[in-house]
Amino acid sequence: MSTCTQRIVVIGHGMVAARLLDQIGRDATEHTQLGITVLGAEPHRPYNRLLLGEVLAGRTDLGGLTLPDPTIHDGITLRVCRGVTAVRIDRTARLVYADDGSVHPYDRVVFATGAEPRIPVNTSQPQGVRALRDLDDCRELLAATAHLRHVTVVGGGLLGIELACALRTRGLEVALVHRGEHLMDRQLPADAATVVRDQLSQLGIHVHTGIEDTTAHHEQDRLSSVLLSDGTEHRTDLVVASAGVQPRTALAAEAGLPVRDGIVVGDDLCSPADPSMAAIGDCAETADGCPGLLAPGWEQADRLARSLLGQPDPPARQADPMIVKLKAVGLDVLTVGETSLPMPGARTVSLHDPQGGRSVQVTVDGGRVVAAVCVGAPKVAAELTLSYERATVIPVDPALLLVPAATTAAVPISDNPTTMPSAATVCRCNGVDKKMIIDAHLAGARDLAAIAARTRATTGCGGCREVVCGLLEWMDQANPPDRDVAQPKHDGNGTGNTPFVDSPEQAQEASR
Ligand SMILES: Cc1cc2nc3c(=O)[nH]c(=O)nc-3n(C[C@H](O)[C@H](O)[C@H](O)COP(=O)(O)OP(=O)(O)OC[C@H]3O[C@@H](n4cnc5c(N)ncnc54)[C@H](O)[C@@H]3O)c2cc1C
Incomplete structure (x- = not known):
């Protein structure tokens, strides 16, 4: 060595x-x-x-x-x-x-x-035109949204939609402007995007697609409106770009x-x-x-x-399964696999039900799910994700995959700590399974921060947070902290109890 x-x-x-x-x-x-x-x-x-939008929401x-x-x-x-x-x-x-x-x-x-961030907005002044990329952007947007009323989000991809929903949750009037012909055009087919658009409209978000140009207008150094290339003019106090980097x-x-x-x-x-x-x-x-x-x-x-470190290259890691999930309350959108490219030889079956607020599509090849799009159908999404990740054999008629199985429990089996198999993936971003969480808990990691420090679970998209909390509660019941022979002393990696904090700096102070 x-x-x-x-x-x-x-x-x-x-x-x-x-x-x-x-x-x-x-x-x-x-x-x-x-x-x-x-x-x-x-x-x-x-x-x-990744969680800045969650703070905003x-x-x-x-x-x-x-x-x-x-x-x-x-x-x-x-x-x-x-x-x-x-x-x-x-x-x-x-x-x-x-x-x-x-x-x-x-x-x-x-x-x-x-x-x-790219900011594709024609503007002669920077005031009122910004993006959400870092913590300071987030703080400024939080402060701005406390006293502003109208906001325009430019970019109708995944992050733009999450941002529009987050701002709407804060009570703002939101317009969402997208250059593509339909929302999330990199992941969704047009009919599924129509359902997303309807759901955004129901949340009170005004959606404009096929917009080539957005021009900001200021009055006395204050942003007052945006003019869209389709001729629409929107009153706006703030433009937030979410149009790539x-x-x-x-x-x-x-x-x-x-x-x-x-x-x-x-x-x-x-x-x-x-x-x-x-x-x-x-x-x-x-x-x-x-x-x-x-x-x-x-x-x-x-x-x-x-x-x-001068160590040999590890064997090439298999590409992680491609799973894209939109994080917004009231909107269930999930895609798995490559959904935007044609797959020669594969079979695609879809169920489009705009009145029911759902659109589901599955692509199968060689008896396996290779791609899926699920809008407004969380149970089907959970089942298809499992089938995709585990490459399970599917029914002869793939259409059966598009409606929830009659036997499906309200809580997916994978989210229930007791029934979840040991090898079930909990944190997809970091490849952490249930057993690794249990082992970390037994080794003294008693809160989320400690689990994150030891296993890295929850440090990616954050989607596994609730499941990890459920596992911690379950483990605490089975093995209460006061029964521990020796609690490891605080090691600076978050194994202690961190009081409520509202900034990373305070968190740092708290963990000292
Ligand atoms: C709101 C939001 C949501 C996202 N959601 C997802 C998601 O769901 N899934 C996903 O895969 N990705 C998502 N991303 C993208 C993801 O955050 C990035 O891919 C990831 O953060 C890239 O990490 P990085 O360290 O390469 O760059 P960054 O996180 O951008 O960090 C680079 C750092 O370098 C600093 N820096 C730059 N130049 C210098 C210099 N000259 N000297 C010193 N410091 C410098 C910058 O200030 C910055 O702190 C999201 C991004 C945002 C903003």
Whole structure:
């Protein structure tokens, strides 16, 4: 085993950089000797960006977003500089310069600079036009929505719809403007999108599709309206864009590295121009392009961790099942598999029931579910997801998959702690099953934060939170805390009781 003595500078401290640091800690050995400096432009501890919309919808608080601290290892010196932006890299002298005047020598640089939102709005002034990308955006939107009345969301993809619903929940008048012919056109067929549109209308959201241009108008420095390319004019106090992202590449480009959409990297995640420069997450462009999603970024972080530790590449990991679920109250939308591309040889059966507020479609091939779209049909969605994930054999007539089985219990078996099989996946984002949660609980992880620190469950899309809470309650009943022989002392990774907090900073204070 080789001994590592490298100085690594990580630029960016978002979700993918946080995963890299944690994975390095988990994979480190007694031979590991690393000096890691992290420069993060945001002043906050790393937090779960995916749940910002949930904060806006009032379903979680900012404190709940803070990610667990990385696993610490003796051979690693970790220096985290928050609120510090890397501004220049001298590849000849091997130095990274930061905006606070600090200079950081390196052997390896990791770009984890993420992406910035696209704002496709014609406007002569920035006032009232913004996006939801980071925690400060979220705070400002929360403050703004307390006194504003009319808001326009630009972008009718998954995140735009979630955002529109969240803002509507806060009592605002919401218009949702989308360039495509129908909503969520990357995932949904047109008839399913019509049902989504109807449901949004019932929630009081005004939907406009096929809009090529959105132009903001200001009166005396205040946003007053938007004019859409179909001639509609909407009174608006705020425009929030949710129309995709652009990888942050300027620093890498200025350092002379090849950049297309993202920072170009090979299979080893290093720049072809300089093997000492790696890029992961939203800023990186691999052979698969720039997906702008968390799962590929985490997979890259795990691989790069091993490479920085001088360990062999793990066997290629099978691609995670593609499951997209919309997080909004009153709207059930789920897609599994690749739903936008034709699948030659596969058979597609659909049930479209706009009056009943549902539209279900399943694609089968070789006796298995390979893709599905479910709108307004949560039970069918749960069954199809299970069938897709476990590749179960399906009925000869696939149409039988489109209505809930008469025997289906109100609570899916997979959500019931007692009947859930040990190997049932609880956190799909992190591959955590029921047994791993039970083991963590038995080892002393008694609350959500501790479970997250130990297993990583709940740190992705957050969709498994309720199931994890159910498992914790169930385990507490079977094994009450006061029966513990020894409770592990607080280890800084959230194993203690964290009082209510409303910001990551307070959460940090609380966990000290
Ligand atoms: C509201 C919302 C919902 C989302 N929902 C989903 C979802 O359901 N599923 C999914 O897969 N993905 C989702 N995403 C996308 C997901 O959040 C990103 O794919 C993921 O956060 C990428 O992580 P990253 O670390 O690469 O980049 P980021 O999280 O963008 O972090 C990059 C960090 O680098 C910092 N930085 C940039 N330049 C510098 C510099 N020069 N010096 C120092 N620091 C710098 C930035 O300030 C930032 O903190 C969502 C995103 C948002 C905003």
